[in-house]
Amino acid sequence: MSLVTLLPFIVLIGAMFLMTRSAKKKQQAAVQMRNEMQPGTGVRTIGGMYATVKEVHDDTVLLEVAPAVHAVYAKNAIGAVLTDEEYNRIVHGDEEEFEVDGHVVPDDASSLVDDDVSKIDLGKKDSPEDAEAETEADVDAPKADAPTADADAEKESVVEPKDAKADGESGAK
Numbered sequence: 001m002s003l004v005t006l007l008p009f010i011v012l013i014g015a016m017f018l019m020t021r022s023a024k025k026k027q028q029a030a031v032q033m034r035n036e037m038q039p040g041t042g043v044r045t046i047g048g049m050y051a052t053v054k055e056v057h058d059d060t061v062l063l064e065v066a067p068a069v070h071a072v073y074a075k076n077a078i079g080a081v082l083t084d085e086e087y088n089r090i091v092h093g094d095e096e097e098f099e100v101d102g103h104v105v106p107d108d109a110s111s112l113v114d115d116d117v118s119k120i121d122l123g124k125k126d127s128p129e130d131a132e133a134e135t136e137a138d139v140d141a142p143k144a145d146a147p148t149a150d151a152d153a154e155k156e157s158v159v160e161p162k163d164a165k166a167d168g169e170s171g172a173k
Contacts, residue, residue: 034075037061042087046079050091 037043041053043063051063054070061073088094 033081034078037075037078037081042082042084042091043078044080044082045073045077047077048079050082050087052087 037053037056039053039055042050043053043061044050045063049065051065051071053061054064055062059075061075061078063071063073065071082090085094
């Protein structure tokens with residue numbers, strides 16, 4: 001056999017070796033992370049639930065999912081051990097502003113709007129004087145939705161076809 005015919009097999013075996021090696025490294029990092037869990041740390045399960053570690057055993061972990069609500073999980077079910085800041089931000093909603101290139105970046109769009117902009121009042125008028133003032137201003141202006149003679153003529157010219165069946169009769173057999 002020549003080297004040219006063996007080259008594809010050698011490349012294939014090398015690629016498989018590299019893939020399994022990186023997978024083993026990830027697996028070892030996950031096992032190390034789970035073994036370093038301590039009571040009081042925040043975790044995220046592989047199902048996406050956030051909880052606090054209460055007790056760590058050989059293969060299981062006791063998690064507090066809500067105040068005075070405890071659940072036993074397998075260690076393999078822990079997807080990530082979170083830092084205190086990250087856990088508090090996610091679970092308790094603690095607001096943090098992030099700094100990017102020396103600029104503070106808020107996590108909402110409130111800073112993009114001017115605070116001096118006057119707001120438009122879309123509510124009902126509270127007093128009768130306000131309602132009268134509005135109707136006096138509208139008297140001079142023609143109403144766009146008022147019916148005209150042309151609209152009435154159009155309504156009369158449209159004839160709806162009558163159904164051949166009498167009321168109450170159906171076409172079902």
